[in-house]
Amino acid sequence: xxxxTQTPSHQVTQMGQEVILRCVxxxxxxxxxxxxxxxxxxxxxxxxxxxxxxxxxxxIFDDQFSVERPDGSNFTLKIRSTKLEDSAMYFCATFLFPxxxxxxxxxxxxxx
Amino acid sequence: xDSVTQMEGPVTLSEEAFLTINCTYTATGYPSLFWYVQYPGxxxxxxxxxxxxxxxxxxKGFEATYRKETTSFHLEKGSVQVSDSAVYFCxxxxxxxxxxxxxxxxxxxxxx
Numbered sequence: 001x002x003x004x005t006q007t008p009s010h011q012v013t014q015m016g017q018e019v020i021l022r023c024v025x026x027x028x029x030x031x032x033x034x035x036x037x038x039x040x041x042x043x044x045x046x047x048x049x050x051x052x053x054x055x056x057x058x059x060i061f062d063d064q065f066s067v068e069r070p071d072g073s074n075f076t077l078k079i080r081s082t083k084l085e086d087s088a089m090y091f092c093a094t095f096l097f098p099x100x101x102x103x104x105x106x107x108x109x110x111x112x
Numbered sequence: 113x114d115s116v117t118q119m120e121g122p123v124t125l126s127e128e129a130f131l132t133i134n135c136t137y138t139a140t141g142y143p144s145l146f147w148y149v150q151y152p153g154x155x156x157x158x159x160x161x162x163x164x165x166x167x168x169x170x171x172k173g174f175e176a177t178y179r180k181e182t183t184s185f186h187l188e189k190g191s192v193q194v195s196d197s198a199v200y201f202c203x204x205x206x207x208x209x210x211x212x213x214x215x216x217x218x219x220x221x222x223x224x
Contacts, residue, residue: 100161103148106155
């Protein structure tokens, strides 16, 4: 069964540091997403990416965040200067119409 | 805007009890509806889906029917097992996109 792979599974970083979360999408999928789940809360949409550009972003996705697909395979989420409130589980998801979205296992980011 | 509302948890049941987790939605168009499950320490897995009114999604003994007239997609299972203990998320996506809007999640605890 095809799967979405995320690395690392857990990252601890100091406040103010940059982090890059990585995702290897399913090979023929065209739409990519990042979601965030703060501990005990709902899963929130951050950004969608299609045809090498952002197609939609939420209010959460401010200037501290960026996404790219640098080598045509990995899909990355960068947080430039992490804050304590960025601590959360980050999920990558990929989609190919008309199937459903497939999620990775998530990266747990802890900002200290 | 589009949104999903789930019943508050946690829901605690004895093994073999009947399960219902309520989910209602608000959407401007004609969404597809999903239930995702998150087992402890794991990512999001699709449990079932329905893409149009009166469709019934089913998987692993779980069922949910897309009710347009009541804008609901309640999750049911006739006889729960301890292994069903997890967090269940109701979600919607708008046609032709993979972007998901999630409810707040409902924790199910099944005791032997």
